[in-house]
Amino acid sequence: MKHRFTLLFFFFSFSVLAQRDFRPGFVVTASADTLRGLVHFRENRRELCLFKANAGSAIQRFTVETARSYGFTNDRTYEVLPIRPDSSAPETRVFAWVLVRGKAELFEVDQRFYTRKAGEVFALRTRMKDVYVGNRWYKAEDREYERLLATFLLADCPTIQLADGGGVAYSNYALTRLFEVYNRCTNSTLALPTSAKPWVKWEWTAYVGAGSQSLHLFSYKNGAEGTLSSGLGPVFGLQGGFSSPRMSERLSTHLGVFYSQFLLSDTQETV
Known part of the structure; x- marks a missing residue:
């Protein structure tokens, strides 16, 4: 016996990314000296700035007492x-x-x-x-x-x-x-x-692949059980990602849909 199944999946996800990178930027010290190098990027740091003169340099810590401002090239x-x-x-x-x-x-x-x-x-x-x-x-x-x-x-x-x-x-x-x-x-x-960054950014990803399915069946009424399985079948998907780089690089929302169709047939049956 053969059965044809069409599967349509929707998913929704919300992503929060960690931030541990150093980016080109500057620090203006309390004495009004401007230091240029690499600044640690973190969106919600209120009281501390981490700075390196270059990738191999030691990290310098600046607080609200030792710095006037800091920032990133063409960014925050x-x-x-x-x-x-x-x-x-x-x-x-x-x-x-x-x-x-x-x-x-x-x-x-x-x-x-x-x-x-x-x-x-x-x-x-x-x-x-x-x-x-x-x-x-x-x-x-x-x-x-x-x-x-x-x-x-x-x-x-x-x-x-x-x-x-x-x-x-x-x-x-x-x-x-x-x-x-x-x-x-x-x-x-x-x-x-931050005017160089867009308020809204969309990213689209298409998926094409193949997969197989199996379905185990059991009847509590008469004890019958069996397994339906399929050969390889096509799988198609489309995912859209939405974010606002100008407000936050850490947060993004994703919505996707996947479609597949399989022909399942009996592989065994016992009573």
């Missing part, structure tokens, strides 16, 4: 920034990721955003608050950062109308685009350190 730049994540938290100095330079500058630290204008640093904060509506309590987002941007930090650009319902999402992409618009609007010198 980090600068020492005094921040206060919450209004009640003490001020700390960290290496902040520079997203936008200009009259109003934008930084990111641990997925929180900060801006600097006229030498003063401001935290762009969002929080959840309780709202009482219709005899019920609800959780609602309080976008404190929008009020700060609309009424003070970006108020001198008529193109930006956050106060009139033109809200902006609390995200790397949305805020970067907003600060880019502001600095162009005010004729400021604009710099986007």
Whole structure:
């Protein structure tokens, strides 16, 4: 007896890659000397920078006390920034990721955003608050950062109308685009350190191969069992990978589909 089976598989995966590489870059020391060489690439390092003059050199460690900034060629730049994540938290100095330079500058630290204008640093904060509506309590987002941007930090650009319902999402992409618009609007010198990287990147991979299948069957009713097996059959697949190199090189999402068809026949049967 022969049976034809068509198999269609879908899969979804989320990848997180480790980062242990040194890349061409620079360090600006606390005394304003610029060292060029290789810098250890790690996206979320807040308080330490590892530097080598060349591939064979010993590693030098720089902290927020011994360096002003560091960065990578045509890629990310980090600068020492005094921040206060919450209004009640003490001020700390960290290496902040520079997203936008200009009259109003934008930084990111641990997925929180900060801006600097006229030498003063401001935290762009969002929080959840309780709202009482219709005899019920609800959780609602309080976008404190929008009020700060609309009424003070970006108020001198008529193109930006956050106060009139033109809200902006609390995200790397949305805020970067907003600060880019502001600095162009005010004729400021604009710099986007990671502009060479795309916001969105797709990668496609096709698969063609061959495989075989076997299927073991057993009946609890009468004790019959048997095995169905096939010869070689074709296998086709397509996988798509999505990532945002400008925001993170570590994270990517994959979606794929595989198709195969096999003709299975009995190899044995016992009762």
